[in-house]
Amino acid sequence: MDRTPERFSEFGFIEGLRRGICPAHPMVETGIGDDCAVLRLSDERCLLLTTDMLIDRVHFRLGTLTPFQLGWKALAVNLSDIAAMGGRPVSWLLAIGLTPNLPDVFLEELKRGLFACARRYGADLVGGDTVIARTDLCLSLTVIGEGDQRRLLRRGGAREGNVIFLGRPTGDSAAGLRVVLDDPPGLSAEVQKMLRRAHLEPEPQLELGRLLAEEDLSRAAIDVSDGLLQDLWHICEESHVGAEIDESAVPLSAPLVAFALATGANALDLALAGGEDYALLFCVPPENAERCRRLCRERLAIEVREIGRVRREQGLWLRGSGGLRPVAPRGYDAFREGLREERPKG
Numbered sequence: 001m002d003r004t005p006e007r008f009s010e011f012g013f014i015e016g017l018r019r020g021i022c023p024a025h026p027m028v029e030t031g032i033g034d035d036c037a038v039l040r041l042s043d044e045r046c047l048l049l050t051t052d053m054l055i056d057r058v059h060f061r062l063g064t065l066t067p068f069q070l071g072w073k074a075l076a077v078n079l080s081d082i083a084a085m086g087g088r089p090v091s092w093l094l095a096i097g098l099t100p101n102l103p104d105v106f107l108e109e110l111k112r113g114l115f116a117c118a119r120r121y122g123a124d125l126v127g128g129d130t131v132i133a134r135t136d137l138c139l140s141l142t143v144i145g146e147g148d149q150r151r152l153l154r155r156g157g158a159r160e161g162n163v164i165f166l167g168r169p170t171g172d173s174a175a176g177l178r179v180v181l182d183d184p185p186g187l188s189a190e191v192q193k194m195l196r197r198a199h200l201e202p203e204p205q206l207e208l209g210r211l212l213a214e215e216d217l218s219r220a221a222i223d224v225s226d227g228l229l230q231d232l233w234h235i236c237e238e239s240h241v242g243a244e245i246d247e248s249a250v251p252l253s254a255p256l257v258a259f260a261l262a263t264g265a266n267a268l269d270l271a272l273a274g275g276e277d278y279a280l281l282f283c284v285p286p287e288n289a290e291r292c293r294r295l296c297r298e299r300l301a302i303e304v305r306e307i308g309r310v311r312r313e314q315g316l317w318l319r320g321s322g323g324l325r326p327v328a329p330r331g332y333d334a335f336r337e338g339l340r341e342e343r344p345k346g
């Protein structure tokens with residue numbers, strides 16, 4: 001396999017795996033291709049499974065985040081995939097490769113971050129494995145959730161005319177990564193803190209995912225991990241549709257706007273392609289849109305934003321001041337990014 005950065009694509013590798021499998025077990029409802037695998041328990045209930053690995057110098061860099069933040073983030077990003085299916089977390093497993101030089105206090109803080117996140121979202125540690133890694137710390141988390149088989153939010157559930165909603169503004173995490181790595185001048189301490197936090201201590205939108213499923217508001221969602229456009233494209237591919245985003249409707253947080261002003265970065269670009277936001281992106285039939293906005297406000301005290309529409313033709317379009325133009329899905333492709341310059345993500 002050609003693993004030069006130019007030729008090696010995470011998505012290409014996954015597609016190859018996907019072609020090689022033929023699920024035969026009657027419990028396997030959904031394999032590769034959604035935020036979680038789905039195992040059928042009954043006509044109503046199902047188990048949701050997801051896993052994610054983080055490696056030092058590829059996904060994070062020791063010294064740029066606290067061990068507490070590393071633990072929190074490692075679990076939070078997995079819980080976010082349960083949120084994207086509309087499920088509830090149940091339990092998690094931790095496989096960890098520890099380098100011999102890590103002090104005890106580091107491990108204590110790492111555990112504290114993991115358990116703080118587990119308590120916050122209600123998931124029990126039920127197993128795992130601990131080994132010695134020679135060079136780089138790595139953590140692999142597996143989270144198990146449960147959901148209502150008939151009301152799952154799937155990447156393949158979007159339909160023409162659906163309203164595309166965003167659960168909270170995106171782009172803050174990408175700006176936070178710049179703050180962590182480069183410490184750009186001209187930012188207030190408060191803005192720095194909020195952007196760092198968005199990047200290092202992301203909050204999965206589990207309550208939102210559950211509301212969307214339980215109230216039957218949506219049938220299609222994804223959590224924004226690779227970037228808004230890239231993740232929207234994953235929905236489009238699985239649903240065999242296209243999407244149009246209204247640039248002026250894409251929400252930009254106050255810290256992101258402050259960051260853009262101070263650094264000259266393009267806030268909209270960061271919001272559309274930044275990645276690692278773990279906001280939910282979801283599609284709602286137009287007749288449910290008003291109820292969706294109202295229930296999110298009343299029950300969760302959040303303002304979900306309408307940013308575009310699902311179209312019949314496959315492709316992505318941005319509507320700006322110059323009209324409608326096609327746009328390529330851009331975002332983070334983990335393999336290419338990791339191999340290119342060992343640029344840390346977290």
Ligand SMILES: [Mg+2]
Pocket residue numbers: 035080081084222223225
């Ligand atoms: Mg996901």
